[in-house]
Amino acid sequence: MKRIVLFLATNLAVGLVLSITLSILGVNRYLAGSGLNVQALAIFSVIVGFAGSFISLLLSKTMAKWSTGARVIQEPQGADERWLVETVRRLADKAGIGMPEVAVYEGAPNAFATGAFKDSSLVAVSTGLLQSMTRDEVEAVLGHEISHVGNGDMVTLALIQGTVNTFVVFLARVVGYFVDRAVFRTERGLGMGYYVTVIACEILFGIAASIIVAWFSRWREFRADAGSATLLGTPRPMIGALRRLGGLEQGALPQALQAFGIAEGHAFLGLFASHPPIEERIAALESHRPS
Numbered sequence: 001m002k003r004i005v006l007f008l009a010t011n012l013a014v015g016l017v018l019s020i021t022l023s024i025l026g027v028n029r030y031l032a033g034s035g036l037n038v039q040a041l042a043i044f045s046v047i048v049g050f051a052g053s054f055i056s057l058l059l060s061k062t063m064a065k066w067s068t069g070a071r072v073i074q075e076p077q078g079a080d081e082r083w084l085v086e087t088v089r090r091l092a093d094k095a096g097i098g099m100p101e102v103a104v105y106e107g108a109p110n111a112f113a114t115g116a117f118k119d120s121s122l123v124a125v126s127t128g129l130l131q132s133m134t135r136d137e138v139e140a141v142l143g144h145e146i147s148h149v150g151n152g153d154m155v156t157l158a159l160i161q162g163t164v165n166t167f168v169v170f171l172a173r174v175v176g177y178f179v180d181r182a183v184f185r186t187e188r189g190l191g192m193g194y195y196v197t198v199i200a201c202e203i204l205f206g207i208a209a210s211i212i213v214a215w216f217s218r219w220r221e222f223r224a225d226a227g228s229a230t231l232l233g234t235p236r237p238m239i240g241a242l243r244r245l246g247g248l249e250q251g252a253l254p255q256a257l258q259a260f261g262i263a264e265g266h267a268f269l270g271l272f273a274s275h276p277p278i279e280e281r282i283a284a285l286e287s288h289r290p291s
Contacts, residue, residue, distance in 0.1 A: 049166030057158040060114040070103035095150040113145035140237035147227025164209035172201035217274040235285040
């Protein structure tokens with residue numbers, strides 16, 4: 001979960017900064033100066049929508065290390081760290097990706113993987129997870145995270161986030177323009193109605209867009225679980241890890257990393273949950289037949 005929370009938070013922050021900066025520079029006034037310039041607005045929306053998403057993607061490893069205090073293992077200290085590094089190396093080779101950086105951070109049971117490129121990623125596990133699970137279960141969790149990297153989930157998430165951001169920026173300004181003209185009767189330039197409506201619509205449309213992102217996040221958790229089963233040749237260790245997680249207090253991750261961890265999404269969040277219920281994930285694994 002940690003990697004998505006941080007990714008989304010960084011994406012939101014960058015998008016807001018870009019939007020405010022372009023407004024200060026007068027881009028909004030230009031777009032509506034002589035009527036709504038749909039083509040220019042579309043270009044503006046794509047730039048703002050994807051810039052935040054891809055900047056977040058490129059900063060994902062750095063932000064993940066900073067937000068969790070993760071320590072990258074340069075020289076393994078003791079048998080446990082040597083086993084951890086070698087297990088990640090073996091799974092990465094089997095998945096056909098470059099060796100990720102391996103890190104450990106203090107916290108309750110959880111793990112995450114992040115990074116913009118398959119051959120330059122980061123896999124991190126918490127001390128709580130290492131202490132509470134068997135090696136087979138930890139290996140299954142590592143297989144889950146390696147599968148996220150191998151599936152290119154971070155890049156796909158960035159593309160989806162950029163696309164929904166683009167629609168949010170575009171539609172908010174279209175609605176703002178017409179409200180300003182029809183309700184507030186602004187005849188020249190942009191009135192206060194435009195700016196208020198744009199802010200309100202960006203919040204509302206952003207909430208709606210997050211449902212799409214959350215749906216993808218839940219879907220890719222099932223796929224990463226199946227990937228772990230395939231890498232290990234059996235779904236049993238991942239089922240055991242999920243069952244153990246179900247009985248543990250799961251470590252909270254920063255907002256931008258939530259969709260990349262292994263912890264269960266809260267049931268009351270419903271459509272906004274980044275993870276499916278553990279029971280559904282176990283049921284899917286029990287029907288899984290690794291090739």
